[in-house]
Amino acid sequence: MIVPCSGIGKTYGTVSREAAFEVIEDLRPGSTQLVALSLLVLGDEEARAAVGTSPTVTIDGCKLGCAEKMVRESGGGIYRSFAVLDTYRRHRDLKPDGIAELNEGGLQLAHALADEVVATVDDLLAGDEAVPHA
Amino acid sequence: MPELPNRKVGIVACSGEELAEGTVTRLAALRVLHDMRPSETVTICLPLFLAGGEGDRAFARFYPTIAVDGCEKRCAARATEQFSGKPAAGVVVSDLVREHGLGQPEGARRLNASGQQAVVVTAERVAGLVDELLGAKWDRRTGSLVKSEVTPELEPATPSDDPPQAGCACGSAIPVQKVDVDGRTVSLVALPLIFERFHQAGKAPGADVADELLGMVKVYNDVPAGADEAYLAALAHEYAAFCGEQEAPR
Numbered sequence: 001m002i003v004p005c006s007g008i009g010k011t012y013g014t015v016s017r018e019a020a021f022e023v024i025e026d027l028r029p030g031s032t033q034l035v036a037l038s039l040l041v042l043g044d045e046e047a048r049a050a051v052g053t054s055p056t057v058t059i060d061g062c063k064l065g066c067a068e069k070m071v072r073e074s075g076g077g078i079y080r081s082f083a084v085l086d087t088y089r090r091h092r093d094l095k096p097d098g099i100a101e102l103n104e105g106g107l108q109l110a111h112a113l114a115d116e117v118v119a120t121v122d123d124l125l126a127g128d129e130a131v132p133h134a
Numbered sequence: 135m136p137e138l139p140n141r142k143v144g145i146v147a148c149s150g151e152e153l154a155e156g157t158v159t160r161l162a163a164l165r166v167l168h169d170m171r172p173s174e175t176v177t178i179c180l181p182l183f184l185a186g187g188e189g190d191r192a193f194a195r196f197y198p199t200i201a202v203d204g205c206e207k208r209c210a211a212r213a214t215e216q217f218s219g220k221p222a223a224g225v226v227v228s229d230l231v232r233e234h235g236l237g238q239p240e241g242a243r244r245l246n247a248s249g250q251q252a253v254v255v256t257a258e259r260v261a262g263l264v265d266e267l268l269g270a271k272w273d274r275r276t277g278s279l280v281k282s283e284v285t286p287e288l289e290p291a292t293p294s295d296d297p298p299q300a301g302c303a304c305g306s307a308i309p310v311q312k313v314d315v316d317g318r319t320v321s322l323v324a325l326p327l328i329f330e331r332f333h334q335a336g337k338a339p340g341a342d343v344a345d346e347l348l349g350m351v352k353v354y355n356d357v358p359a360g361a362d363e364a365y366l367a368a369l370a371h372e373y374a375a376f377c378g379e380q381e382a383p384r
Contacts, residue, residue, distance in 0.1 A: 006149035007179050008160060017151060021243040036150040038209035041181050042216075066181035073184065100164040 001056040001076075002117070005067040006037045011096045011106060012061035012084040018102060018110035019084075019117060020059055027118045031125055040070045051076030055124055057117055058082065080120045087113040142176045143264045144197030146221070148210040149180065154239040154249050155204030155227040161245070162227075162256035163202050170261045174268060180210055183217035192308045192323045194219030196354055198267045200260055203227065223263045230255050313372050316364040324354040329376045339374040347373060 004020035007013020024032045035056075039047035052075045058067040059082045068081045088094065088109060096106030147163035150156025167175050176197060182190040193199065194214050201211035201221040211224045231239065234255050237248030245253065311325040328350050337343045347369045348362060357365055 004151060005179070006151065006160075006181065008147060008149055008163060008177055009179060013179070017149075018243075020151065025243060034151050036148075036152045036156065036209075037181050038148040038150050038156070038213070039152075039207070041184055041213045042207070042209045044207070044209075064179075064182065064185060066179060066185040069185040070181050100161055100168065 001035050001051050001054045002032050002059070003035045003037060003040070003051065003056055003067045003071055004059040005061045005065075007061035007066070008099070010062060011099055011102065012088075014061075014099050014102055015084045015096050015106055015110045015113065016059045016061040016067075018107065019082075019113040022110060022114035023117050023121070027114060028121050032121055037067055037070055040074045043074075048074045048076075055079040057120060059113065059117065060084065079124055082113065082117060082120075084109070084113060087116060141268065142174055142197055143171075143222075143267050144193055144199035145175050145177045145202060145260065145264075146180055146194070146199055146210045146214050147177070147202040148204050148208075150204045150209065151242060153204050154242050154245060155231075155252070157204075157242050157245055158227045158239055158249055158252045158256055159202040159204050159210070161253045162260060165253065165257040166260045166264065170257060171264045174264055180213060183213055188310050188321065189308045191218050192310050192321075194221060195356075196308045196323050198222035200225065200263050200267070202256065202260060222267055225256060225259050225263070227252055227256055230259060311372070313368050315361070315368040320368075322351055322355050325351065325372075328354075329373055332373065333377055333380055339370060339377055341370070343373065344370040 002020045002023055004016040005013055007016060020034055024034045033050070035047050035050050040051065051071050056071050056076050056078055057080050058071055058078055060067045061084050063083075063085070065081070065083075068078060071078055088096070091109060091112050094105045094109040094112065096109050097103040098106060102110065145163045145166060147159040148156055149160045163177060167177055178190065178193045183193070195218065199214060199219070199221045201208070201214050201224040203210045203224065203226045205228050206226065208224065208226060211221050214221050227239070231252055236251050236255065239249030239252045240246045241249060308323055309326040310321050310323050312319050312321050313325065328347065332343065332347065337346070344366045348357070348366055351357065351365070351369065
């Protein structure tokens, strides 16, 4: 399960969302699924079951870490948590801008983040890391 | 002098990532926040009602709030009511799509033409609701509009020449103070700012000032009917303590 933050006030939230879409639609469409954070906020049973029974990767746009916190509060086991800012620190040349629509730097940053998420998904699917970690 | 925020309307979008309608809510909210009513609106990320602090949860008690939902599950409206306060109004994209006879929005990541049309229609509806809410007083308890004179402190913000930007309340939680009212602990939104403002205006603790404080507290909080006396006593006590702290040697 991939759970991005639904950050609406800053560009990093949009990067988180775009990276999640890239993973589930383009890079690993058969082996990943997206869970909407709003459903977890509301305590939707199906969404809670999804993160409660499958390894979950969270992607947060800011230090408030809503996606990670909400999955934990929903009883889900987090396999790995990503933060857009960490990826940005590794790719300073990719400066994101725009919330409704990302600039080229934002799209490339989302792509770099999606690659990192995919590497984790592949590790998980290969059974290389049996124990979830944060 | 600390400024109490000008009156604004809160917008909470579900942003649901699983449906195209969720993306419509997000883009419509941003359109209103960025382009249509930048000086009159503010937003917060929905998960902060749970993942944030008490100040974040005060959002819908502080701002009359419009919940913008993609589908009938109405996650934004229900979660806002459950964790923050009853929204003043709500919009559901799937209803608007039916009302306007639009095609089915598709593409949560990249909206199709119907989705783009739905963004325009939804943003227009939300902007209309913003105007309606700013033109009337909102009763936080009932979540309905009531006819009343507008309190000067809550006049709509004057449009400025500043470049438009989304008013994001994340990380700038509304200050809340817990107060003992007749043996019951009550959280009062914006009280620290009100105290600071009064103190810096040179208002000394006393009966008249307590009356004035209660008037300001009522702008941002529900004070139950018949509880004025208890609130006056509590505010007088707390404000005297606040002034004592400010004036104590450090």
